[in-house]
Amino acid sequence: MTTKPILIETGDHSHTLFIPEMDEYYHSRFGAIKESLHIFIRNGYEKTNKKDPLHIFEVGFGTGLNALITFMKALQDNRKIFYSGIELYPLEPSVYTQLNYPKILHVDPSIFLKIHELSWDREHRFSNNFTISKIHADFLHYRFTRKYDLVYFDAFGPDKQPEMWEESRLKTIFEALLPGGIFITYSAKGSLRRTLIKTGFRVKRIPGPPGKREIIFAIKPGK
Numbered sequence: 001m002t003t004k005p006i007l008i009e010t011g012d013h014s015h016t017l018f019i020p021e022m023d024e025y026y027h028s029r030f031g032a033i034k035e036s037l038h039i040f041i042r043n044g045y046e047k048t049n050k051k052d053p054l055h056i057f058e059v060g061f062g063t064g065l066n067a068l069i070t071f072m073k074a075l076q077d078n079r080k081i082f083y084s085g086i087e088l089y090p091l092e093p094s095v096y097t098q099l100n101y102p103k104i105l106h107v108d109p110s111i112f113l114k115i116h117e118l119s120w121d122r123e124h125r126f127s128n129n130f131t132i133s134k135i136h137a138d139f140l141h142y143r144f145t146r147k148y149d150l151v152y153f154d155a156f157g158p159d160k161q162p163e164m165w166e167e168s169r170l171k172t173i174f175e176a177l178l179p180g181g182i183f184i185t186y187s188a189k190g191s192l193r194r195t196l197i198k199t200g201f202r203v204k205r206i207p208g209p210p211g212k213r214e215i216i217f218a219i220k221p222g223k
């Protein structure tokens with residue numbers, strides 16, 4: 001991406017970013033934090049039967065919002081999380097330092113900045129509960145090196161970046177998930193649902209966050 005993303009306030013006052021050249025947002029305009037809590041935390045993290053330790057992979061690390069909220073949950077639940085997030089276009093400090101997530105979530109801003117400042121492509125023991133690896137790579141060519149309990153699939157939309165949602169890519173995720181592993185995303189597209197089923201997932205549509213009727217929840221059978 002060549003142009004600088006534009007900071008926008010969403011419906012719950014939390015920020016998102018807009019990419020003019022793609023005409024695409026990083027989050028729902030109805031509320032970025034609301035969306036993250038509903039989709040990735042309530043319907044992802046909280047559906048993992050309190051598994052401890054829990055291994056999470058995020059497609060599209062972006063603003064680090066999902067990582068920050070997951071870190072806070074891990075602390076609150078005293079649960080050990082191993083978090084990996086892949087990102088091809090890391091944000092510049094001039095962008096991530098503007099994001100208002102710590103203020104809205106009542107968390108020390110230095111924690112959020114520290115997550116962003118961690119070096120890429122190595123594992124960091126961020127706290128007793130939270131170990132994080134930020135992977136600077138192209139998901140389209142990424143080969144998983146371990147298995148995960150949960151995938152936060154937060155790529156740009158299938159209309160804007162269809163290659164991220166292709167069957168071959170979803171298949172690599174299926175293979176990287178442990179039996180009983182969860183794939184959660186914000187999309188409710190029929191074509192995605194059909195591809196996930198074809199790949200081997202058990203799929204259901206569940207209620208979405210504000211502004212979105214449904215989202216897709218998929219689970220790898222076998223447990």
Ligand SMILES: C[S@@+](CC[C@H](N)C(=O)[O-])C[C@H]1O[C@@H](n2cnc3c(N)ncnc32)[C@H](O)[C@@H]1O
Nearest residue numbers: 026060061062063087088089138139154155156
């Ligand atoms: C919808 S945004 C969501 C980001 C993030 N989860 C957040 O809450 O800010 C999608 C993210 O995927 C990243 N991305 C786009 N193409 C990618 C690729 N081929 N490999 C890895 N990341 C990619 C974008 O740069 C962007 O950060």
